[in-house]
Amino acid sequence: MDQDRIRVQTEDFGVEEETNKIKQCSKRIGGIVTFLGTARDFSKGQEINKMDFDHYPGMAEKKLAEIREQALKDYDIIDVTIIHRVGEIAIGENIVLIIVGAEHRKDAFRACSWCIDELKRITPIWKKETTPEGIVWVEEHP
Amino acid sequence: MVKVKFFAVLKGLVGKEEVAVEIEGGTTLGQLIEKLKIDLPPLKDIMQKGGILISVNQEVVEKDAVIQDGDEIAFLPPFAGG
Structure with missing residues (x-):
């Protein structure tokens, strides 16, 4: 189950499908909070045409799994899913x-x-x- | 022999995605970095600028860490996921 809860993938994910998986894991769940990050077309005063995500295969998944495990230990929660997309992502798409x-x-x-x-x-x-001015690797994460 | 990987902006700046380096027993990460700065000159400016983390076998470590034959080392620029 953990492998399904932590994913780094190029393809899009289904928010409803993933929410249902969490919902179905326990009848004790009474609240589900979702964060969905999407690709916006403007950043630091510049228009953005598209974005590409690179990752360190293996280490990225390992860190996401550590985050999940820590959250399950530190908070009174029942389950967590973390999915991050990589590769080329168009404006408006899920990240x-x-x-x-x-x-x-x-x-x-x-x-x-x-x-x-x-x-x-x-x-x-x-x-x-x-x-429009070129390609920039983003170094900040507000 | 250790494998050294470069990600994201570093891939372009160094001009390589991965290099293999022969090391002697007891070599520290700091000593490897110094050797790499000679072999790959752009790395000198990159390391001077700061903000680069280095991992050994997918865990971020300090420069005094001793590396071993077969280790996978990676130069990681500031993360920007999410």
Whole structure:
């Protein structure tokens, strides 16, 4: 089950399908919080035409699994899914999905927020943006 | 022999995705970096600029870590996932 809960993939994911998997894992779940990151067309005053994500295969999955395990230990939650897409991503498309199921909403919100912050901090994934002025590797993660 | 990988912006700056390096027993990561700066000159400026993490076998480590034959080392520019 863990392998399905942590994925780095080029293809898109289904938010509803992944939410249902979390919902079905336990009848104790009373709150599900979802973070869906999508590709926006504007960043730091520049128009963006498309983006590409590079990753360190193996280490990226390992770090996402560590984040999931830590969240399950530190928060009163029942299950977590973390999926990140890599490769070329068009504007408006999905990039990252985090779904946290818990008995109560507060823990689900807190865990979901912690997971995306931690993902940005420790996961070896990089973003290249194509703008009308050229190609830029993004170095900040607000 | 260790495998050294470069990701994202570093791939282009160094001009290589991966190199293999012969090491002697007891070599530290710091010593390997110094050797690589000579073999791959763009790496000198990159390391001076800072912000680069280095992993050994997919765990980020400090420069005093001792590396061993067969290790996989990676130069990781600032992460930007999410």
